[in-house]
Amino acid sequence: MTQVTAPGPDVQVSEALQPVRRLRVASVFVIATVAVVLLAAVHLTQGTSSVNAGDLLRLLVGQGTDNSANVLIASRLPRLLAGVLVGVALGFAGAGLQSLARNPLASPDTLGVNAGAYLAVVVVAAFGVSLPVLPAGGVAFLGGLAAAVLVLALSAGGSSGPTRLILAGSAVAMALAGVTTLLLLLYREETVGTFAWGAGTLVQTDLRAVTQMTAVVAVGIIGSMLLAPKLDLLGLGDDTASVLGVHVRRVRVLITLLTVLLSAAAVTVAGPVGFVGLVAPVLVRLIAPLVPGLLRHRVLLPMSGLAGVLVVLSADVVLRAVLGGQAGVEIPTGVMTMMVGAVVLVWLARRYRDSGPSRTPGGASSGLRSVRTFWIVTGVLVVLLVVAGVLAMLAGDAFLRTGDVVNWVNGQSGRAITYVLDQRFPRVLSAVLCGAALAIAGTTVQAVCRNPLAEPGILGITGGAGVGAVVTLVLLPSASIWLLSGVAALAALGTFALVYLVSWRGGLSSDRLVLIGVGVSSGATAIITLLIVATDPWNLSMAMTWLSGSTYGRTLPQVAPVAIALLVFTPVVVHARRELDLLALDDDVPRILGVRLERTRLTALLCAALLTAAAVSAIGVVGFVGLVAPHAARALVGGRHTRILPVAALLGAILVSVADSLGRTLLAPAQIPAGLLTALIGAPYFVYLLWRTRVPNR
Known part of the structure; x- marks a missing residue:
């Protein structure tokens, strides 16, 4: 028997049904919201143009110039809103997938969802088909869903342990990435610019993708929140949840569809922004011991969404603060989140404890040969x-x-x-x-x-x-x-x-x-x-x-x-x-x-x-x-x-x-x-x- 010591499924099972301390939970939400607002304010002051914080403040009081307004509306605001939307979507998706798999290492990345969605979008682009935002999101959804179903099937729903889940997700993601790269090489003109986009970039030319995908993300969020009480019971085990009246198979199917929908929406807007869905729920679980009831899904899901926004905006702010405004255009934000996610994955794996018997040796089933x-x-x-x-x-x-x-x-x-x-x-x-x-x-x-x-x-x-x-x-x-x-x-x-x-x-x-x-x-x-x-x-x-x-x-x-x-x-x-x-x-x-x-x-x-x-x-x-x-x-x-x-x-x-x-x-x-x-x-x-x-x- 194996387990991840913390923050892991055992912690979630023991605390998921604790009463919610409303004051503490509200305080955490207020602190997170204030942090998001402050990061957003800093985010709006960064860019390649000379428009600074003073120009934006003058614009706020009605004394700004047309140039400042154009920069804000055409570039900085779309990028900020894209970051918020992607962070919320991936935060919700990551928390839902981890609860579904009862595995703290589950995320849209480790389950191959992002890779599947990305491949589907590149396939359409490679064959010269230009789709509007919503149909493109539908294509991404189908690709991500196929990858997630395959990985969950290979890893017994993720419940067979973190190692098998990670290996299955890595294999599927590498296979899909191989096909994607092949298409990028064979159809360079049709897929120009998608290499950087494939790492997750917040660069936006207008608000069209953000506004259209907002409705999709809203559907995913509402559906996830409606299923939150059932997720609490599902965390107790399938048998216990069934006894308590939960239709386990139906809930699993619905959560899979909703989390893939959220991930596909994020990919449609910004490409596969790496590991946000892994990091955001982990941040919430880190403070869960101090806030009783934080692991109740009606609290965990929106809190993970806020944490996802913090991760995305922080990565983007740090990227442009350290490397300059032009770097924000050339370097995908997903590269930064992927680095952070890799550190978190290593930290989680460091806490992994193998408490059972040795695994079957690789050659044990090979038999003897003459x-x-x-x-x-x-x-x-x-x-x-x-x-x-x-x-x-x-x-x-x-x-x-x-x-x-x-x-x-x-x-x-x-x-x-x-x-x-x-x-x-x-x-x-x-x-x-x-x-x-x-x-x-x-x-x-x-x-x-x-x-x-x-x-x-x-x-x-x-x-x-x-x-x-x-x-x-x-x-x-x-x-x-x-x-x-x-x-x-x-x-x-x-x-x-x-x-x-x-x-x-x-x-x-x-x-x-x-x-x-x-x-x-x-x-x-x-x-x-x-x-x-x-x-x-x-x-x-x-x-x-x-x-x-x-x-x-x-x-x-x-x-x-x-x-x-x-x-x-x-x-x-x-x-x-x-x-x-x-x-x-x-x-x-x-x-x-x-x-x-x-x-x-x-x-x-x-x-x-x-x-x-x-x-x-x-x-x-x-x-x-x-x-x-x-x-x-x-x-x-x-x-x-x-x-x-x-x-x-x-x-x-x-x-x-x-x-x-x-x-x-x-x-x-x-x-x-x-x-x-x-x-x-x-x-x-x-x-x-x-x-x-x-x-x-x-």
């Missing part, structure tokens, strides 16, 4: 890798023949063929080596975490390496590959150290490690987006290179660090194969057999971090390889790491190589980043694993 089976599988995979490598050399915007490759190897090819193959060979080699490196890193992480659904990306290592690489490219565009790889490695190690140290709490809980890793990974993604948008907002290709992974333009010197990392760290991991077998069981067996548990964990994760850093520095952020390859290897050859490691490395190399070849061929001369295709392949497989291991609601 040595003959292992060699047959290995031989088949070697042949497939050779075939994939040859096809990768032949395929592209210009298809070649095997004879051309043979002549090129012998140095007898013509100038045109030589040029093409000289360009392709480093790409093919980088795909193979990076795929193998990510697969070995993923195998190691899954063994240490005893979680077959973990991977370097989920633990934040990939994101940390990406931050280091992007910082280097921003500060030193002509940096050598060795400097780039070195900084990426240091950043990956720093991120790993942060996740590991923060996760340590009287021992290392694998679930807590995963949750904190997801939070750190989200923060890293926000930092990458901030760096790119702040330094070169129009350089979409640079963003896609590191956020989607691409072998485009690779050279042999850029592949060298990956080869060296494989040569140095793979033997270390292979040497520890017996210890990895024991770590995959539990903590007690390795200790009894004399394994130095923490040193082994640290060494293994260091190797995984460095292998991941080398791969990221070469081809950018490629997701799901470290998840799919080890799990498929475990299913093919059993749970012993003597066999898993080579098979996983071969599978990873084949996966990235095939993805890269398809990306260069399907829409030639346009190219699809390999990371997008691995996400599109890996995410459904990840969803399948979650579905197969789901625990039905009781």
Whole structure:
């Protein structure tokens, strides 16, 4: 049995039915309202124009200029009202989803609602359909609803624990993000400007979207408030709520529809503003012990709405105060809220306590495989890798023949063929080596975490390496590959150290490690987006290179660090194969057999971090390889790491190589980043694993 100690569902259940102390609750509402008014006043004074607080005060008393009035009405007031509307909508939605899932980590982000709504809007834009505000909101609603239903189904309604909910939401969100990014790349003209909007921006050209979505948000708020008493009873458990006359299934369906409606309205107005729906209810629950009755839903929901407004406006005010008025136009406010949300997610995960038995080891259900089976599988995979490598050399915007490759190897090819193959060979080699490196890193992480659904990306290592690489490219565009790889490695190690140290709490809980890793990974993604948008907002290709992974333009010197990392760290991991077998069981067996548990964990994760850093520095952020390859290897050859490691490395190399070849061929001369295709392949497989291991609601 697992739980989040505070603020968690146990707190809500024990206090949700307490009598409301009207005076204290009213005082909290007054304080929050005053804070919102003060923030709004500051917010109106910020912008790119020279209109200041004095000009606005003169306008208030009827002595202002036409210029001040135009700036206020055309720019600043729409932005302020958009922030208020988005904050209220996401605050209500987050509180409703957390009550629905009885899980303090539930939010429109962690349930994939924002990603689904965003994808639906981009699909419409990509095909050249220009919709009015309300129909666009309807499209966003359908996309968000589909994502939320899928995540809740995979995580048993969210009640199976925070880790499963976060993993399911992350997988679905990554899959949807992969499709969204692919559309952004293929339809750049039709979707121009949606990269920044996709991170959540409050920039508004008029009040049309705000005024039309206000009615939608009002419907969501009224519906949520009408269901508030039933949510109080639902918090006591489905059986108890049924005995007390609550139609549980109907209430769950209605709350899901209302929260998705609110989230879709927010996405329609400002794009997916990250983690507001997570942070706002958490802020309310923090002060709940001081205000009896604050967790009653008739109080919790509107208070979360106010807290959401505070989060959004604070993020926007701080953004423009620190970086200037122009930054408020170029840098999405959602980047700031996502950073805050990542910190809150890490804090919540830090309080996570695993109080039950060890989880089922990743290879426990894989069964035993004979040595003959292992060699047959290995031989088949070697042949497939050779075939994939040859096809990768032949395929592209210009298809070649095997004879051309043979002549090129012998140095007898013509100038045109030589040029093409000289360009392709480093790409093919980088795909193979990076795929193998990510697969070995993923195998190691899954063994240490005893979680077959973990991977370097989920633990934040990939994101940390990406931050280091992007910082280097921003500060030193002509940096050598060795400097780039070195900084990426240091950043990956720093991120790993942060996740590991923060996760340590009287021992290392694998679930807590995963949750904190997801939070750190989200923060890293926000930092990458901030760096790119702040330094070169129009350089979409640079963003896609590191956020989607691409072998485009690779050279042999850029592949060298990956080869060296494989040569140095793979033997270390292979040497520890017996210890990895024991770590995959539990903590007690390795200790009894004399394994130095923490040193082994640290060494293994260091190797995984460095292998991941080398791969990221070469081809950018490629997701799901470290998840799919080890799990498929475990299913093919059993749970012993003597066999898993080579098979996983071969599978990873084949996966990235095939993805890269398809990306260069399907829409030639346009190219699809390999990371997008691995996400599109890996995410459904990840969803399948979650579905197969789901625990039905009781």
